Amino acid sequence: MSAVLHAHPESGPALGVTETGKPRRVLSEAGMRGRWWRFTLILAITAIVLVPIMVTVVLAFTPGPTSTATGFTFENISYVFSQTLAATWLKNSLTVTLATVVVSVAVAAPAGYVLSRGRSKAVSGYSLLLFVMQSLPIITSVVPLFILFAGMGLVDNLLGLTIIYVGSTMTVATWMMAAYFDSIPVSLEEASWIDGCSVFGSFTKVVLRNSLPGVLSTAIFAFLLAWNDYLVAIVFLRSNEIFTLPMGVQSFFQQNLTDWSGVMALAVIMMLPPIIVFATLNKYFSVGGIGGSLAGR
């Protein structure tokens, strides 16, 4: 399931297959030429696709028009850290995102366990309900939540933001955990029940302990949703020092429309954490979950 990025089928349809059924032999000269032709093609496509990302990185480390420095520089990065609230925004983003990740998993894991093991009408009804809620546009619930949270002092507040992020991750996160728990055989739990373990005990000691990949997939999903969100942030955050990074980048961009070095330095700071997470945990990167994550954002 987590093998999306590892799937390298040994031979594809485009590879010559002889009538004798021995693919290896065809991979002679023509096969090799085809391989390098395809390599060049994919290299060109990748290069074009990555232009916006490379531009961001290059501009962030290139001296700005008013700078005296030449070549590679950390000037822009240190500029945004000293002259903007970048450090505060980074801290806010990290706080909200980590809290969202921890709470989402803590809420989704037990609920996912019930969805995976329970078979009553109530459980299947709840599972459908989660599915329906997941596909509704977030803008529908943002307005009423804004009014509710305004009365509770949770607008322009990181706790309020975290609650909404947990709320929007929990539907897909629960489905993801349930799908992973499905792959853990009940027979493992039965053994522990015979030893006198309770259902809750077998959930924590047997199921959860064997679910690290599922937990990581869910955590990555929650991480990306909270880290990348813009719609909820723009509605709920008002003051500069409460901004998360997306809001910080946008506000800086709008106030300094020509200061591309500064904007790109902030942009690099913002894209680094997701890229680090992606680079280190990419085998737990989940299409479906992340798909759901960005719905409506």
Next chain:
Amino acid sequence: MSSTTVQSGLARARRGVAPGGSGGRPRNNGLNRKSKLSAQTSRTYFWLLLTSVILLVLIHGYPLVYAGVQATHDGNLIETGNFVGVENFANVLGSAAFWKATQFTLIFTIVGVFGSWLVGLGLALLLRTKIPAGGTFKVLLLLPWVVPIVVSSTAWNWLVATPESPVPSLFRALGLGTPLFLADPTLAAATVMAFKVWVSFPFMMMMTSAALASVDNTVYEAASMDGASRFQQFSQITLPLIARSTYISWILMTIFCVNDFPTIYLLTGGGPVDATTSLVVLAYRKVFQDFQTGPGVAIAFLMTLTLVIVSVILYRQIRKSSVE
């Protein structure tokens, strides 16, 4: 955990059952302790589900009900206002802005879904063949999906926004004039759609790759022995085998496109002259810029309705195409 999460999810939703296909259930296995375990199990399930239910009611249930109240009142963000019945809906449905936004949303969605699907499918097929460093390319090509929209929209802005930006300069140098990518209404719409395809094709690529990985390669050997051409193999074998997964990715991408906000808002803000105003952007502006909560929420409601209808149609298609 890949597309399977969503696929099994949709499959479950269709059947209307909870997940748990592979495993048995505790209360069937306890033999002599059956009933005792069952009561105890139900209690445990209740507590395990409690926080989830509370959050669902607070973050999803309550707002949905309250949105219904707002859509039928003439209030703003501070007051609920007076009950006006379906007036908001009538006003919205009678306004040209709504239909213009609907039209844009429709085109944006169609281009977003099929554009990203075609690019994703092409790349997935290419990456399925033997290519030196193929795995690395696969990871690199996912970056547009991983990088925050706030970051990539900034980069796109730098590339195309003004006549002096790199891409318009390149066009000028090639003697193609100076296209105003974000200032010309038609070009702005095209640019936003291109941006959406750029952001979304990795998702389609991953979904398709996962589906292709489960296709048994021996079917191609058999087909080529029977004299099927490459194209025949693709259209007669590959496409039908990945049809289910394809439909599911279309459904998901339709939902993403219709609900999309940052891709459009961060690049053009809905302009120029509303040329790229989608329904979500329109709803957002109505509520938070014009302070007309009722019409804004009414738009969101109408969108929800449309999404449900579109999903139902697509669900039916999935059911028909099911190669289970």
